[in-house]
Amino acid sequence: MKNQCRRHKRWFRIGLFVLALLLPLSLTLNTAVIPKATAQTPSSYSRNQALYITMRDGVKIAIDVWLPKDLSSGTRIPTIMRATRYWRGVDLVDNTQETEPNFVDWLPSYKGDIEKFNQSGYGVVLVDARGTGASFGTVSLPFSSEEIQDYSQIVDWIVSQPWSNEKVGAYGISYDGNTAELLAVANNPAVKAVVPRFNDFDVYAHLIFPGGLLNEGFLKGWNEGNKFLDFSPCSFAQGDEFCEQFKKNTGIVGVKPVDEDKDLHLLAQAVKQHSGNIDLYQAALQTTYRDDVFGNSGLTIENTSPYNFKKEIERSKVAIYSWGSWLDAGTANGVLSRFMTFSNPQKAIVGAWTHGANKQANPYLPPDTAVSPSRDEQLANIINFFDRYLKDSHNQPELPRELEYYTLGEDKWKTTKVWPPVGTMNKRWFLAANNSLSQKAPSGQSGEDKYTVNFEATTGVASRWHQNPEQNYYSDRNLEDEKLLTYTSEPLNKDVEITGTPVVTLYTTSSENDGAFFVYLEDVDESDRVTYITDGQLRPIHRKVSKERPPYTIFGANHSFKEKDGQSLEPGQTTKLTFDLLPTSVLIKQGHKIRVAIAGHDKDSFVRYPAGGTPEITILRNAVNTSHIDLPVLKKQ
16 A cells, blocks of 8 residues: 555646646647637638547657638638657546636646647647657657658648648647657658747757756656656546546546547547557666667667758758757757758757746846747737748748847847857856966966865756756756856956857876766856856767867867767876867956866766766866867857
8 A cells, every 4th residue: 555655646747747847848738728629610620629630650640730710611720740759638627618727827828829820821830749748659769760751641641631721830849849840751741930939959968968967856757757648547547546636637538538538448549559669768877979870779879860861951941940048957058059050941950948938048148038029929920930931821931040039147039140249259167266267367387176076966856957948947056066166257347248159178197997077157247146157068988079070060169979989987197188168148247256166076967977986076277278168158249
């Protein structure tokens, strides 16, 4: 009985985790917040249909189709597609409700998306990815070639419908953002425009293994949440304590079945197949390099990243409107690299938001500051983008190729056609004596600082690396910095704008043969409040700076993260580490100080390196070994 209670509690926590973190993204276009269609609308078509489409290999994929209420026979409209692994729709406890259920009082509501797309003259097609939700099949690896082919085949089905104008766009957040971007890979002529938002352009380096370090804080919870979604346990449980509580608290039974599946026998068959899905967390624990085979998939993480399909995506000529945040894992890096790599028509935007831009994440503003632009304004911008490429009646020229970005500390939006912006130059700051940061190079032949790694150091559970759509907050880091090795400048005599990718170079020794190096860039104001700006990390075995051409445009050191470039760390031997911090745009004001803080662990986010032992590291800072950071400073035009 105790084991059963523990199981219930564990599943309940996972269920709430899923609803709080994952469903807000999938509910953007979701039947949980729109009344389930029970009859024909006044038009010639059903308002909503949930059905299976059989793929080329016999696997059945579940989709939902939502059409405008007043769509008449003979009218042809474009379609917006969203493919997800987070349930395309939910089965409600009370399917007769005409309004959203009570649970969305505490779960963010995205109920307007389907209606707004429909009102703007679009059909909407929602898809459960292969091996997830109500779809059949298994997940060998997210974004597999089979999954990508599925989406193109669904587009073929869409354009065969009598209401289709044979033009399709796709959008989504996070996982769904990757499926949107990857829809361009098959070069289906019907696909004209995609809006990938807060997705992972480089799955290895931008989310799962930044700097070669396993982002356990995200992946472990995400993996467990996916298991809950894949098995939809409460769709079948009767009288189960956990499920009864889950239904009571959420108003949800499970994933939405297709219309023909009244007794859920098809859903039961689909869920049974999901038992063959890859365990991503366990596979990641066995992974070190980018080119390691991931689990039993026979593939590498590299095989699934959008950058790996550059030729195919460019050949499609699909227009791309990408979104990212300076404070959301590596999504800003993805936006910038895509913008400067792919030749497709592009519009891009980088702000200071949580994952999905549901809330603001600007560390210079109070946490409850309203998100800007608002959710309605964001959706309006997306619809305007789609209108240019999908509407038959739209004769306006293509949008200019430009990148819009927000500068922290200045609270100002700016636009550029290149990255980094014209006028950016690197300014070097040296790690100096007495924990200072100086623009004067060291002249002495000696100088070093020792630091014993504090494994209690953390950026917290609301940091960028957890990709929480509801909170991304860095509080005053003054106390946390007491656990770190810090270097702080004198007060600035004028405002300094840092826009681009900071690059740090450390000359170091370690007492261990493995480890992790974290570097934080911070703003210290007159009251000694410490504001987080950005961070970077590196596992020393990945330190080799490759001379090979990178697969996409990068803005700092070129680490391949491949096995052939791996280099062991020799205890006591001086080692040069050069690596990037994540890009940013920030105005540090006159009178404030710039701080560089160094750590050897982030306990709430990353795996511990090494697993045993406590490294003592030495940072060398002398005329021979000049540890420093290069900050991209934008001159005022």
